[in-house]
Amino acid sequence: MAVDSMPPIIYAQLNYLLTHSPHSIKVEQMWSGSKNPGFLDRFTLAIPFCLDYIKWDVIYNAQFPLLAPDIIFGPEDESFRPYHAGGEGDLKPKNSLSDWNCKDPTKLLSLIHELRNLYMAYQKKRVGNVDDERLKFEINTIYSQEGIEMYMSSGFDKPEEVKFAVPLLEMDLNKMVAGSTWRHQQKIYLQVIYPVGRKFSAMSSAPRLKLVSTPELKSLFSIDDFRLPPWLEGMCMAEYLPNLEEILQSQIRDAISSIEVRRKFITALAIPFGRPLEADPVFCRKATFLACSGVFTFLVHFSLPLQFPRQQPALILQSSQHFHSPPGNAPIKSAILQDYPWSPRWDVAEMTERIFEYLMEECLNFKKYCNEVLLQQR
Amino acid sequence: MDDISVQKIQISGTTLASLIQRVSSSVGDVDGLLFGRVTHITPLTLSDDSSASASATTSDQSTLIATVTSFYSFTSTSTFYSPSGHLDTPTLNNLLSTSSSSDDRLIGWFSGRRKTHLRPSMRESSVTSALASNTQLSSQVQNSPKSHAFPPCIFFLLTTPFQDQLIHTHEYKAFQFQSSTDSFDPKTLDVVNLGPAFRGHYSDFTPKSPFPDLPFEVKGLNCESMVEDLGKKENEKFEKLCDQGLKIERLKNLMGSQASNYTAELEELYNSMLKKLNGLAKLVEQSSARVLEQENHNMKLRYKVAGFE
Numbered sequence: 001m002a003v004d005s006m007p008p009i010i011y012a013q014l015n016y017l018l019t020h021s022p023h024s025i026k027v028e029q030m031w032s033g034s035k036n037p038g039f040l041d042r043f044t045l046a047i048p049f050c051l052d053y054i055k056w057d058v059i060y061n062a063q064f065p066l067l068a069p070d071i072i073f074g075p076e077d078e079s080f081r082p083y084h085a086g087g088e089g090d091l092k093p094k095n096s097l098s099d100w101n102c103k104d105p106t107k108l109l110s111l112i113h114e115l116r117n118l119y120m121a122y123q124k125k126r127v128g129n130v131d132d133e134r135l136k137f138e139i140n141t142i143y144s145q146e147g148i149e150m151y152m153s154s155g156f157d158k159p160e161e162v163k164f165a166v167p168l169l170e171m172d173l174n175k176m177v178a179g180s181t182w183r184h185q186q187k188i189y190l191q192v193i194y195p196v197g198r199k200f201s202a203m204s205s206a207p208r209l210k211l212v213s214t215p216e217l218k219s220l221f222s223i224d225d226f227r228l229p230p231w232l233e234g235m236c237m238a239e240y241l242p243n244l245e246e247i248l249q250s251q252i253r254d255a256i257s258s259i260e261v262r263r264k265f266i267t268a269l270a271i272p273f274g275r276p277l278e279a280d281p282v283f284c285r286k287a288t289f290l291a292c293s294g295v296f297t298f299l300v301h302f303s304l305p306l307q308f309p310r311q312q313p314a315l316i317l318q319s320s321q322h323f324h325s326p327p328g329n330a331p332i333k334s335a336i337l338q339d340y341p342w343s344p345r346w347d348v349a350e351m352t353e354r355i356f357e358y359l360m361e362e363c364l365n366f367k368k369y370c371n372e373v374l375l376q377q378r
Numbered sequence: 379m380d381d382i383s384v385q386k387i388q389i390s391g392t393t394l395a396s397l398i399q400r401v402s403s404s405v406g407d408v409d410g411l412l413f414g415r416v417t418h419i420t421p422l423t424l425s426d427d428s429s430a431s432a433s434a435t436t437s438d439q440s441t442l443i444a445t446v447t448s449f450y451s452f453t454s455t456s457t458f459y460s461p462s463g464h465l466d467t468p469t470l471n472n473l474l475s476t477s478s479s480s481d482d483r484l485i486g487w488f489s490g491r492r493k494t495h496l497r498p499s500m501r502e503s504s505v506t507s508a509l510a511s512n513t514q515l516s517s518q519v520q521n522s523p524k525s526h527a528f529p530p531c532i533f534f535l536l537t538t539p540f541q542d543q544l545i546h547t548h549e550y551k552a553f554q555f556q557s558s559t560d561s562f563d564p565k566t567l568d569v570v571n572l573g574p575a576f577r578g579h580y581s582d583f584t585p586k587s588p589f590p591d592l593p594f595e596v597k598g599l600n601c602e603s604m605v606e607d608l609g610k611k612e613n614e615k616f617e618k619l620c621d622q623g624l625k626i627e628r629l630k631n632l633m634g635s636q637a638s639n640y641t642a643e644l645e646e647l648y649n650s651m652l653k654k655l656n657g658l659a660k661l662v663e664q665s666s667a668r669v670l671e672q673e674n675h676n677m678k679l680r681y682k683v684a685g686f687e
Contacts, residue, residue: 009684031540033492035405042494059494063406063677064454065684068461070501072494079561081503083462097462097501102684 006030006040007065013108014043020109023048023116024184028055034062041065047116050151050165051191051212054119058108068100069108071115076154082118126152127162132196134236135162141238142166160196165189165212166237168245169252176256177220179282188213188223188248192237206231219283221255222306255306259284262304265313268348272356273300290320293363297321300359309351312342317363322370325377332370337362382442382519382526384416384565387552389446391571398548400451401490401536405677409489410451411458411473412532413482416444418522442519444532444554444565447482455489463504465512474515483517486532494537496549498562506533506562510555531555533562 006014018025028044041062046053057072073080083095096111127150128139142148142164149165166189173186193208209231211223229243262284270276273289277299280286287302299318305311317334324330340358342351389397401408419441450473452458458470474484487509489502498506509515510531519526533553539546553562 007684031493033407033494035403035492041406057494059407059491059499061406061455064456064680066680067454067456070499072497072499075495075497078497081507081560082500083504084507084560095462098460098464100461 005032005038007060007062009065009102010041010060010062010069012105016105017045017109017112020106021113022185025112026053032062033059038062039065045112047112049116049119050123050149050163051189052151052163056112056115066102068097068102069111077119077122080119080122082115082122120149123149123151130162130196132162132194135194135196138164138194138237141236142241145241162194162196164192164194164237166192166241168241169249171249171252173217173220173252176252177259177282181282182216184214184216186214186217186220188217190241190244206233206235219285220259220306221252225306226251258306258308262308265304265308265348265351266302268352269302269355271349272352291359291363293360293367296363296367298363298366309344312338312340313355314338315340315355315359317359317366319366319370322374324373332373334366334369382528383556383563384442384444384532384554386566386568387444387446387532387554388568388570391569393446393448394567394569397449397488397534398536398550400449402538402548404490407455407489407491408451409455409457409487410449411484412446412486412488412530412534413448413450414444414446414485414532415483415520416442416485416517416528417520418526419443442528444485444528446485446532446534449488459501459505459508461501463501463508465505465508470515484515484530485517485528486530486534488534488536490536492538493540496535496537496551498533498535498553502533502535503562506531506553506555507557507560510557529557531557534567 014027018027025048026046028046030040030043032038032040033042039062041060043058045056045058047056054077055074059070059072061067083097096107096114101107127135130136130152139150145166147167151163151165152160153163154160168188168190173188174180174182189212191208191210191212193210195207209228211226211228213221213223217223226248229240229247231240259282266276266279266284266287269287269289273291276287276289278286278288285304285306287304289300289302291298291300297320299320301316301318302313303316304313315337317337319332322332324332340362341354346354400410458466458473460466487505489499491499510529512529513527516527516529519528531554533555534550535553536548536550538548550567552565552567554565555561556563
């Protein structure tokens with residue numbers, strides 16, 4: 001980020017927003033609104049909302065950096081009026097802008113946070129106004145569930161539909177994984193998209209369902225491998241969710257217990273290979289060992305799939321003595337090795353022993369391959 | 379309260395040009411107040427084509443046209459409203475009492491911001507909504523058979539395109555804010571110029587350029603130094619002429635046989651007027667330079683406060 005060209009007061013606020021926000025807000029672009037391009041004083045924020053991003057332009061004035069910023073919402077949200085002024089003499093409720101203090105770096109965060117909450121309420125109201133019997137029913141039945149975000153998408157070239165983002169599982173995933181370094185709260189959501197229908201066919205079609213998780217969760221649990229239970233005819237969300245949550249919960253528990261299985265395997269690898277050079281201590285998905293055959297020394301990279309031990313680890317060999325010619329200079333690596341003898345029914349000691357035996361042979365092929373590459377490079 | 383919708387917004391070419399110039403010459407973002415009036419116009423429905431006139435009379439019985447005649451701009455934004463968009467009524471009234479001339483009423487405001495989307499921002503919506511719902515600031519619709527109050531609900535938005543390479547250098551849009559629906563209605567902005575094509579407008583558009591109200595005496599306007607090259611004698615003569623006032627009867631003397639004597643007298647009058655104007659221009663130039671100097675100084679101070687140094 002171009003720090004130099006942003007007024008320090010504004011930069012302090014933006015920086016605080018990016019580092020302290022509970023949602024992972026991103027800056028899309030920054031630019032200057034001055035006559036002579038100088039200080040960057042406006043930027044677009046991409047704010048996660050309802051499993052999508054809303055983009056808001058934050059407009060500061062570099063000439064008057066002490067003034068509070070203004071915000072331009074998306075083109076679809078022209079009727080979103082968070083701080084409605086009303087007539088004279090009306091009560092003027094306090095908000096993040098009315099007691100703006102440019103010297104306080106937390107102000108932008110609290111403004112954006114407050115606006116996001118107001119936006120959530122605004123979308124909820126819009127969805128509530130949709131004239132669709134089934135939607136009205138769904139909203140009333142799931143209202144008690146906390147943290148549901150909804151979004152009414154409409155536009156000239158888009159079909160009218162209502163999106164729900166339903167947070168699943170009340171358990172705190174961050175706490176369940178020992179030693180996790182996740183900065184943001186990991187969550188799994190069910191995205192439910194209802195087309196806003198004509199009344200007569202409303203009860204027939206199932207909504208579009210999709211499971212979405214926070215991106216960092218994929219090192220523990222892959223939602224792509226999860227099969228959603230079928231949506232039976234005439235079902236509603238309140239019926240569907242408990243079943244889904246139950247299945248998901250047991251799978252998450254399995255995923256967490258499989259960390260231990262992988263950890264045991266990596267520990268067992270140390271017997272034939274010696275202590276690992278590097279290993280992923282949190283999810284136990286990766287480990288690297290140093291091995292040698294005669295004078296040929298090489299690294300073995302293990303990457304363990306989530307389905308371990310049903311699926312065998314993928315291996316990559318990397319020579320410590322053979323390098324590609326400049327300008328690359330990278331060490332020569334083998335292809336991914338995945339077709340070696342394997343059975344999930346073996347015990348861990350046998351697994352590691354078999355891999356070690358396999359590699360003692362395979363490394364000769366790899367050595368030959370390395371020498372061939374070197375010959376070609378001459 | 380029922381909103382009354384204007385059919386279109388008129389602005390003279392010069393006013394629009396000076397508004398655009400104000401926005402494009404400013405260093406940062408600017409805003410300001412728009413003055414003008416709202417007129418009721420009974421549309422001419424006389425037509426040779428009977429079918430067309432029949433439909434026109436039913437749909438367009440009365441038409442309101444908002445005319446922007448002048449604007450008042452501030453050197454910064456957020457002068458008459460709070461950061462959250464609430465009106466600062468005392469400041470606004472103060473501004474209105476000094477900046478508006480007698481005929482023109484406040485009919486709205488404008489905002490100019492570079493490289494932004496051409497749609498009202500959060501604060502602009504709040505300010506416009508507050509202005510539009512303020513009954514004290516309403517003006518009467520002129521020429522109207524019924525008495526209508528028209529709140530200052532006109533909003534002009536001026537921006538520049540995001541890319542510098544584009545052919546056009548500025549964009550603008552005019553809106554009327556409807557309090558009942560809480561929405562911005564885009565309106566066509568009708569630019570009125572002098573010329574044959576605009577003859578029809580002459581009746582409903584009175585162009586004027588009010589001389590800025592100078593509440594205190596301008597030093598040097600009458601002093602000798604200003605009109606250096608004007609001899610003292612001539613100056614006295616000029617003053618004498620001015621004091622006498624050039625009676626309209628005297629213009630009659632320009633006709634007929636005696637005319638030549640008087641042309642000389644008139645030429646002399648014009649001459650001295652030109653010289654006086656020249657001096658005035660010089661004074662304006664000098665004071666603009668000083669204003670600029672002061673503005674630069676202020677900017678430096680602001681930057682210092684904001685922690686640039």
